[in-house]
Amino acid sequence: MIDSEDDVTICFITTQLKWQSEYDISIDPSFANGLKKTSLVRLNKIATIDKNLIIGLLGCLDEENFSKLDKNLIRIFQLQDWGA
Numbered sequence: 001m002i003d004s005e006d007d008v009t010i011c012f013i014t015t016q017l018k019w020q021s022e023y024d025i026s027i028d029p030s031f032a033n034g035l036k037k038t039s040l041v042r043l044n045k046i047a048t049i050d051k052n053l054i055i056g057l058l059g060c061l062d063e064e065n066f067s068k069l070d071k072n073l074i075r076i077f078q079l080q081d082w083g084a
Contacts, residue, residue, distance in 0.1 A: 011069075012045035013058060023072045025065055034059040041065075043072050 015037045020026065023043040029035040035058070061069065073079075 006051060007048050008051050008054065009046065009048045012042040012047070014040050014042060016040070023076055025061075025068050025072065027059075027061070027065055032060075032062060041069065043069065043076055 017026070017038060017040060019042070020040050021042075021044055025041040025043065027033060027035060027039050027041065029037055029039075039059070041061070
């Protein structure tokens with residue numbers, strides 16, 4: 001999530017596992033992350049929205065899943081030369 005004064009950039013999240021792409025991150029529910037069902041962080045569904053549209057927190061990512069998110073975003077946006 002990228003945070004500015006008025007906007008926030010988010011990734012969509014869904015429990016519809018049939019939509020999983022190679023870049024999505026599957027997260028099993030746990031007390032630590034606050035999710036109630038297995039969910040997908042949809043890295044090919046990124047949007048910047050007004051902060052006022054956010055009504056609550058769905059859950060949070062642990063360090064391992066943040067690392068997966070970072071690696072997949074690098075791949076999606078081709079921020080690294082994979083041939084090197």
